[in-house]
Amino acid sequence: MKILLVYPQFPATFWSFKHALRFINKKAAHPPLGLLTVAGLLPREWQLKLVDENVTVLNDADLAWADYVFISAMAVQQESVRRILARCQRLGKKTVAGGPLFTVSWEEYPEVDHLVLGEAEVTLPRFLTDLAAGRPQHLYQAAPGEWADLRTTPLPRWDLLAMEKYNAMSLQYSRGCPFSCDFCDISLLYGEKPRTKSKEQVLAELEHLYRHGWRGGVFMVDDNFIGNKKALKEEILPAMARWLKERGYPFTFNTQASINLADDDELLEAMVRVGFESVFIGIETPHEGSLTECNKHQNKNRNLLAAVRKIQRAGLQVQGGFILGFDEDPPTIFDRQIEFIQESGIVTAMVGLLNVLKGTKLYQRMAAEGRILSDSTGNNTDRQLNFEPKMPRKKLLAGYRRVTATLYSPKFFYRRVIAFLKAYNPPRGRKLHLRLYHLSAFVKAIFWLGFWDRSRWYFWRLLGWSLLKKPRVFPLAVTCSIYGYHFRRFFLEEAEPVPVPLAAPDTTPV
Numbered sequence: 360m361k362i363l364l365v366y367p368q369f370p371a372t373f374w375s376f377k378h379a380l381r382f383i384n385k386k387a388a389h390p391p392l393g394l395l396t397v398a399g400l401l402p403r404e405w406q407l408k409l410v411d412e413n414v415t416v417l418n419d420a421d422l423a424w425a426d427y428v429f430i431s432a433m434a435v436q437q438e439s440v441r442r443i444l445a446r447c448q449r450l451g452k453k454t455v456a457g458g459p460l461f462t463v464s465w466e467e468y469p470e471v472d473h474l475v476l477g478e479a480e481v482t483l484p485r486f487l488t489d490l491a492a493g494r495p496q497h498l499y500q501a502a503p504g505e506w507a508d509l510r511t512t513p514l515p516r517w518d519l520l521a522m523e524k525y526n527a528m529s530l531q532y533s534r535g536c537p538f539s540c541d542f543c544d545i546s547l548l549y550g551e552k553p554r555t556k557s558k559e560q561v562l563a564e565l566e567h568l569y570r571h572g573w574r575g576g577v578f579m580v581d582d583n584f585i586g587n588k589k590a591l592k593e594e595i596l597p598a599m600a601r602w603l604k605e606r607g608y609p610f611t612f613n614t615q616a617s618i619n620l621a622d623d624d625e626l627l628e629a630m631v632r633v634g635f636e637s638v639f640i641g642i643e644t645p646h647e648g649s650l651t652e653c654n655k656h657q658n659k660n661r662n663l664l665a666a667v668r669k670i671q672r673a674g675l676q677v678q679g680g681f682i683l684g685f686d687e688d689p690p691t692i693f694d695r696q697i698e699f700i701q702e703s704g705i706v707t708a709m710v711g712l713l714n715v716l717k718g719t720k721l722y723q724r725m726a727a728e729g730r731i732l733s734d735s736t737g738n739n740t741d742r743q744l745n746f747e748p749k750m751p752r753k754k755l756l757a758g759y760r761r762v763t764a765t766l767y768s769p770k771f772f773y774r775r776v777i778a779f780l781k782a783y784n785p786p787r788g789r790k791l792h793l794r795l796y797h798l799s800a801f802v803k804a805i806f807w808l809g810f811w812d813r814s815r816w817y818f819w820r821l822l823g824w825s826l827l828k829k830p831r832v833f834p835l836a837v838t839c840s841i842y843g844y845h846f847r848r849f850f851l852e853e854a855e856p857v858p859v860p861l862a863a864p865d866t867t868p869v
Contacts, residue, residue, distance in 0.1 A: 360402070360405040360406070360426050360428065360613070361406045361408075361424055361425050361427075361460070361628065362398075362401060362405055362406070362408070362425060362426065362427050362428075362429055363406050363408050363410065363421055363422065363424065363425035363427070363428045363429065363862070364391075364394045364397070364398055364407060364408070364429045364431075364519070365408070365410050365412070365417060365428055365429065365430050365443055366391035366394055366409075366410070366411040366413065366430075366431065366432075366814060367412055367413060367430065367432050367436040367439035367440045367442075367443055368412035368413055368436065368439040369412050369435060369436060369439075370438065370439075370738065370741075371412055371499075371849065372435065372738055372740060372742045372849075373390070373709050373846070373849060374709070375388065375840075376388050376526070376845055377845065377848075377849070378844055378845035379777070379841050379842055379844065379845040380526060381803075382661075382799075382800040382803045382804060382807075382841050383524045383526065383796045383797075383799065383800045384796055384799065385525060386414035386415075386524040386525070387411065387413040387414050387525055387526070387760075387798075388523050388525070388527065389526070389527055389528075389578055389580075390520050390522075390528065390529060390531050391409075391411055391413065391431065391523060391773055392529040392531060393431045393458055393479075394409065394418065394429070394431045395409070395515035395516050395517065395519065395520065395560070396479065396512065396513065396515050396521060396531075397429065397431065397457070397516055397662065398515070398642055399467065399512075399513030399515055399516050400479055400480070400483050400484070400487075400513055400515035401487070402487070402578065405515065407519055408421065408425070408515075408680065409516075409519040409520060412439060412443075414521065414524040414525070414634050414685050415521075415524075416506075416819075417443065417446075417452065417561075417618055419446070420450050420775065421446060422446060422450050423450060423834075425452060426453070426454070426460050426671075427452075428443075428447050428451050428452050428453070428454050428630065429445060429454075429455045429456075429457075429556075430454060430455070430456045430457075430460070430471075431456070431457055431458035431759075432456075432457075432459075432460040432466075433458065433459050433460055433737060434459065434460050434463070434716070434735060434736065434737025435736065435737030435738045436460065436737075437460055437736070437737065440460065440468075443845070444468070444470050444471065444755070444771075448470055453473070454470075454471050454472050454473070455471075455472065455473045455474075455475055455486070455633075456468065456471045456473070456474055456475070457474070457475040457476055457477075457479060457482075457483075459544070459548055459793040460737075461476060462476040462548065462735070463544065463547075463548075463716075463717050463718050464717060465498070470499075471711060472484060472497070473495055473497060473498075473499070474497065474499065476498070476499060476500045476501070477497045477500060477501040477548075477787070478501065478506065478507040478534075478584030479507075479523075480507035480508070480509075480511050480512055481501045481507050482499040482500065482501055483499075483504060483773055485499050486499050486503075490516065499664065504548070504550075506534075506535075506550050506554060507534075507554070508554070509533070509554050509555060509556045509560075510556065510557055510560065510624055512531075512556060512560070514563060514564060514567050515564070515567075515569045516566065517567060517573075518571070522571065522572065522573055526575075526576065527575060527576035527577060527578050527613075528568055528573050528575075528576070528577050528578070529575055529577065529578045529580050530561070530564050530565070530568070530579055530580070531556075531581060532555060532556055532561055532577070532579055532581055532595065533553045533554060533556070533581045533583075533584070533587065533749055534549040534550070534553070534554050534556040534581070534582075534588055535549045535550040535551060535552055535553040535554055535582075535586065536549070536551065536553065536582050536583040537552070537586050538539070538551075538616075538617060538639070538655075538656075538657055539584070539654060539655045539656055540552055540581070540643075540653055540655050540719070541653050541719060541720035541721045541724070542682070542713060542714070542716065542719060542721045543716075543719065544716045544717075544718055544719050545582045547718045547719060549582070551559055552585045553583070555590055555595075556846055558594045558595050558598040558702070561595055561598070561599065562598055562599070562602050564567065565577075565599070565602060566602075566751070568610070569606060569609060569610075570641075572675060573609075574609045574610070574792060574794075575609075575610065575611070575792070575794070576610070576611050576612070576613065576636075576845075577610045577611070577614055577692045578612075578613055578614070579612055579613070579614035579615075580614075580615075580625060581614060581615060582639075583615060583616055583617050584614040584615060584616045585616045585617065585619070585620055585623075585626060585748065586637060589624055591626060591629070592623075592625055592626055592629055592783070594730075596626075596629040596630065596632075596633050597629075598634060599633050599863050600632055600633050603633060603634060603645045607633060608792075609792070610634060611634045611636050612630075612634050612635045612636065612654070613634075613635065613636055613637040613638065613639075614635065614638055614669070615638065615640075616638050616639075616640060616642070617637040617640065617657050618641075618657060618658050618661070618663065618666050619657055620638065620640070620670060621666035621667075621669045621670050622735050623668075624673075624863070625645060626856060627669075627670065627673040627675070627830045628673065628804055629769045630675065631673055631674040631675060631786050632786070635675060636675065636676060637676035637678055637679060637707075637860060638670065638675050638676075638678065639678040639680065639707075640660065640667075640670075640677055640678070640679055640680070641655075641658075641679075641680040642663060642667075642679045642681060642705075643655055643658065643679060643680065643681060643682045644681065644682060644683075644685065644688070644692070645663060645695050645696065646685075646687065646688060646689065646692055646695065647659060647685040647689035648689075649685035649686075649692075651687070652685050652686055652687045652719070653682075653685060653721070658741075661733065663699070663703075664699065664702055666763070667679070667703045667705065668703070668706075668782055670703075671779065671782045671783050671784075672784050673782050673784070674783070674785060674786045676706070676707075676779070676783065676835075677705055677707075677710070678705065678707040678708075679700070679703070679705040679707070679708050679709065680709050680711070680798070681696055681700065681708060681709065681710040681711070681740070682710075682711055682712070682713050682742065682749070683696065683711070683712055683755065683758065683759050683762065684712050684713030684714060684755055684759075686749040688750060690754075692758070693759075693761055693762050695760040696710065696762055697723070697765050697766060697771075699764055700766055700775070701766075701771060701775055701778070703778075703782075704775055704778035704779030704780075704781075704782055705775070705776055705779070706772075706776050706779050706842060706843075707842060707846075708766060708775075709740070709770075710739050710740075710759070710762055710763055711739030711767065712739055712740075712742065712743070712744060712755070712756075712759055713739070713744075713746070714735045714736075714737070714738075714739045714745060714768075715731060715735060715746045716732060716735050716737075717735065717743055723772070725746050730746045730747040730754075731745065731746055731748060732744070732745050732746055733745045740763075740849075740850075742756060742759065745757075762853075763850045764851060765846050766852045767843070767846045767848045767851060768847075768851075769813075769817045769847070770816030770817070772817075772843045772846070773814070773817040773820070773821050773840075773843070776821060776836065776839045776840070776843070777821065778825060778834060779787050780825065780832045780839075781829075782827060783832065783835075785831050785835070800837075800841065801837060804818075804837050804840060805840055807844070808840055808841070808844060809813050812844065814843075818840050819837075821840060822836060822837070822838050822840075823837075
């Protein structure tokens with residue numbers, strides 16, 4: 360068999376880091392880990408080829424070569440998926456599709472020859488057995504409550520990937536989340552009980568990356584990395600620490616977690632010791648009523664600002680997710696979101712409009728109320744609402760535009776960076792593994808941000824402050840400036856134009 364694995368193109372989004380990647384000459388932030396894992400489940404004697412449309416072009420010659428075209432996608436990639444399927448039909452190529460988009464919305468893709476849904480460890484072997492017997496079915500689904508045993512998950516096929524085109528590699532330790540926020544589809548896709556790989560598997564995956572020559576960042580893609588704290592503290596992180604020390608700390612890490620990470624000093628210390636540098640946390644909103652509405656109980660009855668600052672002081676950069684559009688949002692929510700994000704020093708603050716994802720508890724409630732207007736695009740920063748909000752639509756959209764325009768204006772953004780760097784305590788003794796592209800990024804930052812960009816005054820003030828007040832954070836100050844350039848381009852230029860007052864540079868002392 361000749362199998363072409365295709366990962367569809369992402370549209371420009373907050374998380375694409377499209378404009379930031381140009382500084383380091385990379386094509387995409389992360390590789391398609393799901394497809395590489397699927398490749399590990401296929402027979403070794405088959406010929407495999409990977410095309411990630413985010414880093415290379417899908418040619419008709421690639422499609423003509425293949426016996427089957429395997430496609431995996433998320434909701435935000437659906438436009439590219441349609442184009443790929445149309446090309447496959449035109450060329451008479453059989454398709455096999457899976458991943459979150461198809462698992463939730465498979466009925467909308469009748470043109471796919473074989474739908475292999477849910478977790479591949481469960482359903483893909485059934486398809487392969489039927490294919491070998493000459494009777495492959497159209498639809499393969501797991502039974503309700505049938506989850507994969509991650510101890511059977513194979514090593515991803517990193518040999519298929521052009522690693523140099525990506526900013527970071529990926530590793531999955533667990534699936535599932537113990538919380539059940541009603542707007543989130545993670546529990547729908549992976550269950551509420553976290554399932555984990557063994558420490559031997561995690562070390563084997565690290566070794567696999569290491570032997571393929573990777574040195575740099577690794578994104579632990581778990582939707583909630585700390586879902587099983589006990590296993591992390593007692594087994595996984597100590598084993599990782601030993602492995603990394605023996606090899607001179609070739610990797611750094613970032614991941615996603617819930618806010619209760621701030622409650623566990625031992626876990627925080629262990630993560631920083633291993634080399635975790637940042638963590639994405641779904642904060643959503645500072646309004647308690649909206650947290651109650653969306654069943655985000657883990658964020659309630661706590662000082663969210665204090666929790667963020669504690670994580671920053673421990674040595675982790677907090678990246679935050681925020682949502683506007685809850686039924687319980689008061690008219691003051693826009694100012695409260697701006698105030699909270701500025702005070703917290705969260706540099707990477709992804710503020711999105713509420714999206715109602717198919718299959719979630721929120722979708723069921725909204726559908727019962729007759730408020731669903733369309734399917735979600737999967738992109739909560741595209742200024743589209745797929746439901747009828749309680750707040751007047753015009754007021755909500757105007758408020759959202761004001762929040763993003765304010766947060767990513769140079770004055771507010773650079774003040775937030777300095778607030779973060781003041782609170783942040785980078786771990787001492789951590790080795791810096793400099794690469795040629797780091798020097799290239801620094802030179803480009805000096806040229807683009809220091810001379811060409813209209814916010815250059817703020818850039819030079821940040822660099823001067825970091826060199827004089829806290830030299831250890833100087834590299835991070837440059838990195839944050841590059842992030843800010845991407846966010847400004849995305850929110851203030853690529854999205855619907857928003858009138859932003861061009862005030863004179865703020866010259867008050869920092």
